[in-house]
Every structure is written in structure tokens, then in C-alpha cells.
Amino acid sequence: MSRFIKKDGMHRSLEGWPLVFTVLTTVAILVGGLVQIVPLMLAGDAETRIDTVEPFTPLELAGRDLYIAEGCVGCHSQAVRPFRHELERYGEYQKAGETVYERPFLWGSKRTGPDLARVGGKYPHLWHVRHMEDPTSTSPGSIMPPYPWMLEKDANLDVLPRKLRALRSLGTPYTDDEVENAVQIAQQQAEEIAREIEQQGGPANLESKQIVALVAYLQRLGTDIDQAPETAEQEHDAGSAMEEPTAEARD
Structure with missing residues (x-):
């Protein structure tokens, strides 16, 4: 296996392990999503509110x-x-x-x-x-x-x-x-x-x-x-x- 990794690279070896590749891809997506979403959720109403703005009738x-x-x-x-x-x-x-x-x-x-x-x-x-x-x-x-x-x-x-x-x-x-x-x-x-x-x-x-x-x-x-x-x-x-x-x- 070490010869396979050295010859074709880590990425090619991961493609040969579909379950591992799927898990790692899912983890990467979750981490990226959290990095973008969590700050927005924590910000809440940090933006300046405009008192005169009301909902549409x-x-x-x-x-x-x-x-x-x-x-x-x-x-x-x-x-x-x-x-x-x-x-x-x-x-x-x-x-x-x-x-x-x-x-x-x-x-x-x-x-x-x-x-x-x-x-x-x-x-x-x-x-x-x-x-x-x-x-x-x-x-x-x-x-x-x-x-x-x-x-x-x-x-x-x-x-x-x-x-x-x-x-x-x-x-x-x-x-x-x-x-x-x-x-x-x-x-x-x-x-x-x-x-x-x-x-x-x-x-x-x-x-x-x-x-x-x-x-x-x-x-x-x-x-x-x-x-x-x-x-x-x-x-x-x-x-x-x-x-x-x-x-x-x-x-």
C-alpha cells in the first residue's frame, strides 16, 4: 500500500477507499459550513436597526x-x-x-x-x-x-x-x-x-x-x-x- 501511495499520491489512494473518502468529504463540508454560518448566527442583530422600517402591509x-x-x-x-x-x-x-x-x-x-x-x-x-x-x-x-x-x-x-x-x-x-x-x-x-x-x-x-x-x-x-x-x-x-x-x- 505504501508503494501505491508513493506512486499515485494520497488523493488517488483515498479514491480507492470510498467510505473513508466520503467521511472525510462530509467532515470538510461540515467544518466549512460551520465557519461561515456560526459567525452569522452569533452576530444576530449586530447590524444597525432603522426605527422607521416597518413590515409590509x-x-x-x-x-x-x-x-x-x-x-x-x-x-x-x-x-x-x-x-x-x-x-x-x-x-x-x-x-x-x-x-x-x-x-x-x-x-x-x-x-x-x-x-x-x-x-x-x-x-x-x-x-x-x-x-x-x-x-x-x-x-x-x-x-x-x-x-x-x-x-x-x-x-x-x-x-x-x-x-x-x-x-x-x-x-x-x-x-x-x-x-x-x-x-x-x-x-x-x-x-x-x-x-x-x-x-x-x-x-x-x-x-x-x-x-x-x-x-x-x-x-x-x-x-x-x-x-x-x-x-x-x-x-x-x-x-x-x-x-x-x-x-x-x-x-
């Missing part, structure tokens, strides 16, 4: 699911990087504490469309309705496909109590009232948004449609951050001083 959660299901996340990241050209275009850079209640988070850097981390409140509700129905009507030259069925199909709100209950088990601070009355809370918010869409000159009777849930979610993005103007200006100056990315890193 039931309707916003429904809209977020649609955002993911329809593939919006594939073209629109939600992570403003600390570079001057991004700060000037999208606003304040993203912080880890903003996504503490997001499962899964929707970070990214490759964009076919603009980053949407700060889109909340940038446009009226009707703009989003028209954009989803026909993107070129609001953004001439857009290559985004239309989603007209979102104005026709009803949003599935019945799953919301189970969803909130599951998220609460993972640490999202939903109350018993929010969990039990998730459908009613979502319907109330949907009626308010649908009423505003109609007042802005849009179609009526959208309160049960998918588009309203999506609008609720989009209008929430970035609105949890409430900073004084001077603080935002200081952070902008700090970001401006950072090194600009290479051409390959730009979107």
Missing part, C-alpha cells in the same frame, strides 16, 4: 409576490450602490436595515430597467397602472413587455393570513389582529388606492385586481427612510467621494 405583501411572480425582479434590482452616478439617479444608497423584513430580499446590480429601491411616491398611482398596461405610454421607447391582465385578474388575498403567520414565526412583528384580519386590512387599502386611481382619471372598480396590489407594493419602496435633508446631503457627499466603478460594473 398585507396588500403590499400580495403585491410583492406578484412582483416576483411576474419576473419584475429579473429586470429591476432594488439596491442603490454608493456611487455618485447612482445616488444622483436613484437617491440614497441602500442599507441592510431596510430589508430586515424582506424574505427573500431583492438586491442586485445588473439592471435591464431602472433600480426601484426608491420608486415609492415618485409617480402617482395612475402612472403605474398605465405603465403596466402599456409601458410605452409612460416611457417612450421602453422594451418592457405589457402586463394588461393585471388590470383584469383578481389578486389572491385568501392566503394572506397564512403568509403573515408564517412570516411572524420567522420574526416579523405582525400582531394577532393583523394576522386574523389580513384580508380585510388588504381590502381596505385596496379600496383606497382604487379610489385614488379613479380620481386621477384611471379606470374604476380596480380594488380587487392584481394591479392595485402591485401599486401598493411599488409605492411603499424606499418610503421607510425618513432622514433630515442635511443628513442625506452629508451621505451624498460621502458617496460622491467614493471611487467610480469601471465601465463593466455600470448598468
Whole structure:
């Protein structure tokens, strides 16, 4: 055996012992996994918490699911990087504490469309309705496909109590009232948004449609951050001083 090891090396000899090789490989994987996972578990809430960040409302959660299901996340990241050209275009850079209640988070850097981390409140509700129905009507030259069925199909709100209950088990601070009355809370918010869409000159009777849930979610993005103007200006100056990315890193 010693001649075999000397001739072909230790690795080849281990391959000849499948049980030993399997055990050693498993041990290596376990050690590597512990080295990466344990520090994260011990860190806990070491990251800076943002007091103004709150969980999504039931309707916003429904809209977020649609955002993911329809593939919006594939073209629109939600992570403003600390570079001057991004700060000037999208606003304040993203912080880890903003996504503490997001499962899964929707970070990214490759964009076919603009980053949407700060889109909340940038446009009226009707703009989003028209954009989803026909993107070129609001953004001439857009290559985004239309989603007209979102104005026709009803949003599935019945799953919301189970969803909130599951998220609460993972640490999202939903109350018993929010969990039990998730459908009613979502319907109330949907009626308010649908009423505003109609007042802005849009179609009526959208309160049960998918588009309203999506609008609720989009209008929430970035609105949890409430900073004084001077603080935002200081952070902008700090970001401006950072090194600009290479051409390959730009979107």
C-alpha cells in the first residue's frame, strides 16, 4: 500500500477507499459550513436597526409576490450602490436595515430597467397602472413587455393570513389582529388606492385586481427612510467621494 501511495499520491489512494473518502468529504463540508454560518448566527442583530422600517402591509405583501411572480425582479434590482452616478439617479444608497423584513430580499446590480429601491411616491398611482398596461405610454421607447391582465385578474388575498403567520414565526412583528384580519386590512387599502386611481382619471372598480396590489407594493419602496435633508446631503457627499466603478460594473 505504501508503494501505491508513493506512486499515485494520497488523493488517488483515498479514491480507492470510498467510505473513508466520503467521511472525510462530509467532515470538510461540515467544518466549512460551520465557519461561515456560526459567525452569522452569533452576530444576530449586530447590524444597525432603522426605527422607521416597518413590515409590509398585507396588500403590499400580495403585491410583492406578484412582483416576483411576474419576473419584475429579473429586470429591476432594488439596491442603490454608493456611487455618485447612482445616488444622483436613484437617491440614497441602500442599507441592510431596510430589508430586515424582506424574505427573500431583492438586491442586485445588473439592471435591464431602472433600480426601484426608491420608486415609492415618485409617480402617482395612475402612472403605474398605465405603465403596466402599456409601458410605452409612460416611457417612450421602453422594451418592457405589457402586463394588461393585471388590470383584469383578481389578486389572491385568501392566503394572506397564512403568509403573515408564517412570516411572524420567522420574526416579523405582525400582531394577532393583523394576522386574523389580513384580508380585510388588504381590502381596505385596496379600496383606497382604487379610489385614488379613479380620481386621477384611471379606470374604476380596480380594488380587487392584481394591479392595485402591485401599486401598493411599488409605492411603499424606499418610503421607510425618513432622514433630515442635511443628513442625506452629508451621505451624498460621502458617496460622491467614493471611487467610480469601471465601465463593466455600470448598468
